[in-house]
Amino acid sequence: MKSAFEAAQQYFEEAASIMGLSDSMKDLLVTPEREIKVQVPIRRDNGQIATYIGYRMQHNSARGPMKGGLRYHHEVNADEVLGLASLMTWKTAVVDIPYGGAKGGISVDVRDLSVDELERLTRRFVDEIHDLFGPDKDIPAPDMGTSSQTMAWIMNQYQKFHGFAPACVTGKPVDLYGAEGREEATGRGVSNLTLAFLRRFNRTAENSTFAIQGFGNVGTYTASCLQQAGARIIAISDVNGGLFNPAGIDIPAALEYSAAQKTLQGFPGGTPISNAELLLLDADVLIPAALGNVLTAENAHDVRAKFIVEAANGPITPEADAIFRQREIPVLPDILANAGGVTVSYFEWVQNQQYFRWDLSRVREELEKYMTRSFNRIWTIAVEKKVPLRTAAYLLAIGRVARATELGGV
Numbered sequence: 176m177k178s179a180f181e182a183a184q185q186y187f188e189e190a191a192s193i194m195g196l197s198d199s200m201k202d203l204l205v206t207p208e209r210e211i212k213v214q215v216p217i218r219r220d221n222g223q224i225a226t227y228i229g230y231r232m233q234h235n236s237a238r239g240p241m242k243g244g245l246r247y248h249h250e251v252n253a254d255e256v257l258g259l260a261s262l263m264t265w266k267t268a269v270v271d272i273p274y275g276g277a278k279g280g281i282s283v284d285v286r287d288l289s290v291d292e293l294e295r296l297t298r299r300f301v302d303e304i305h306d307l308f309g310p311d312k313d314i315p316a317p318d319m320g321t322s323s324q325t326m327a328w329i330m331n332q333y334q335k336f337h338g339f340a341p342a343c344v345t346g347k348p349v350d351l352y353g354a355e356g357r358e359e360a361t362g363r364g365v366s367n368l369t370l371a372f373l374r375r376f377n378r379t380a381e382n383s384t385f386a387i388q389g390f391g392n393v394g395t396y397t398a399s400c401l402q403q404a405g406a407r408i409i410a411i412s413d414v415n416g417g418l419f420n421p422a423g424i425d426i427p428a429a430l431e432y433s434a435a436q437k438t439l440q441g442f443p444g445g446t447p448i449s450n451a452e453l454l455l456l457d458a459d460v461l462i463p464a465a466l467g468n469v470l471t472a473e474n475a476h477d478v479r480a481k482f483i484v485e486a487a488n489g490p491i492t493p494e495a496d497a498i499f500r501q502r503e504i505p506v507l508p509d510i511l512a513n514a515g516g517v518t519v520s521y522f523e524w525v526q527n528q529q530y531f532r533w534d535l536s537r538v539r540e541e542l543e544k545y546m547t548r549s550f551n552r553i554w555t556i557a558v559e560k561k562v563p564l565r566t567a568a569y570l571l572a573i574g575r576v577a578r579a580t581e582l583g584g585v
C-alpha cells in the first residue's frame with residue numbers, strides 16, 4: 176500500500192501534468208526548503224537520561240509563513256513528516272490562507288511519559304529549534320499526541336528567547352490566547368463542506384442519510400453539526416466498533432455515553448456493527464473520520480454510499496480512488512474536507528497579531544465563508560476541466576503556489 180506521501184505525490188503528478196507544469200517548477204515544488212532533525216534529550220522522572228529525535232520539515236513558504244501540526248507518536252519518521260508537510264502546502268493553498276506548509280514530530284510513545292516528562296520534552300525541543308520557527312516563519316499546531324497544553328508550553332518556552340509572541344503557535348487554550356471555536360473547527364468545516372457538496376446534487380441534510388467512521392475530535396463535531404442541520408445519522412463508530420440505527424442515532428446521547436464510558440460499545444441507541452460493515456452500509460453519504468487507508472481496492476467495489484467525504488487524512492487509497500472515479504461516486508477530498516482546523520488556526524494567528532478577540536459567532540461565520548468559497552472554486556474547476564474534485568483541488572493549490580513562486584522569484 177502506498178504511504179500518504181506517495182499518494183499525495185501521485186495526485187500532485189497527475190495535476191501537474193494536466194496543467195503542463197514545467198519540470199523545473201515541479202522540481203522546485205517537490206523539494207522541501209529545510210529539513211530539521213534534532214536530538215531531544217530529557218531527564219526522566221527516575222533520574223535516567225532518555226534521548227529522542229525531533230523533526231520539523233519546512234516544505235514551502237512561497238505563499239507565507241509555514242504552517243502545520245506537531246505530532247508525538249512512536250511511528251514518527253522523517254519521510255512521514257515530510258509527506259505531511261507537503262500536504263500542508265497544498266491544504267493552505269486550497270483554502271487560500273496566506274501560509275506555506277510544514278510539519279513536525281517527535282518519535283516518542285506518549286503513553287510512556289509522565290506529564291512532567293512531556294513538558295520537559297516539549298521545552299527542550301523548543302530550545303533546539305526556536306530560531307527556526309515563529310509567527311512570521313513557521314507556526315506549529317496540535318496533531319496526534321499533542322494538545323492545547325503542549326502548545327501553551329511551546330509558547331511559554333519560545334517567549335523566553337524572543338519576548339511576547341502568542342502567534343508563534345496556534346491551537347492554544349482559549350484562556351491563553353487560543354481562539355474560540357478551534358476545537359470544533361475541523362468537524363464544523365467538514366459539515367459546512369458536506370452541505371455545500373450535497374447542494375450541488377440538489378440534496379439537503381434532511382433528505383440524506385449519513386454513516387460516520389470515528390467518534391473523536393473530527394467525527395463527533397461532524398456528527399453534531401450535521402445533525403443540527405437536520406441530517407439523519409444512521410451509523411457511527413470508534414476503535415471498538417460501530418452502531419447502526421436506520422431511524423437515526425441520537426448524537427447528543429451517544430456523546431454523553433462515549434464521554435462517560437470512553438467507548439461507544441454498549442450504547443443502547445443502535446445495533447452493533449463492525450467498522451468494516453459501516454463502510455459498506457447503504458447510507459447516502461459515507462464520512463471516514465478516523466484512520467487513513469480504510470477504503471482500498473479490496474472493499475471499494477462493495478461501497479454502497481452515493482457520496483464520500485474524506486474527513487480523515489488519506490482514508491481512500493489511490494487504487495480505491497480510481498475505482499470510485501470509474502463508479503462515478505463523487506469524493507470530497509481530504510485537502511479541502513478537513514481544512515477547517517487550519518483555517519481557524521489562521522484566525523487565531525490573526526487575532527494574536529492584532530491583539531483582538533473574535534467571538535464564537537464570528538469564527539463560525541468566517542469559517543463557513545472560507546469553506547464554501549473554496550468548495551465553489553474547486554467545483555467550478557472540476558466542471559470546467561472535467562476532472563474529479565480531488566484533481567481540481569490539486570490544480571487550484573499547485574497553481575496558486577506556482578504563481579506565488581514565479582512572482583516572488585528565487
Ligand code: NAD
Nearest residue numbers: 361389390391392393413414450464465486487488513516
Ligand atoms: P481522534 O484521536 O480524536 O479520534 C479518532 C477516532 O477514530 C476515535 O473515535 C477512535 O476510537 C477512532 N479509531 C481509532 N482507530 C480506529 C480503527 N482502527 N477503526 C475505526 N475507528 C478508529 O482523532 P481526530 O483528531 O478526530 O482525527 C481523525 C482524522 O482526521 C485523522 O486522520 C486526522 O489526521 C484527521 N484530521 C484531524 C484534524 C483535527 O483538527 N483534529 C484536522 C485535519 C485532519
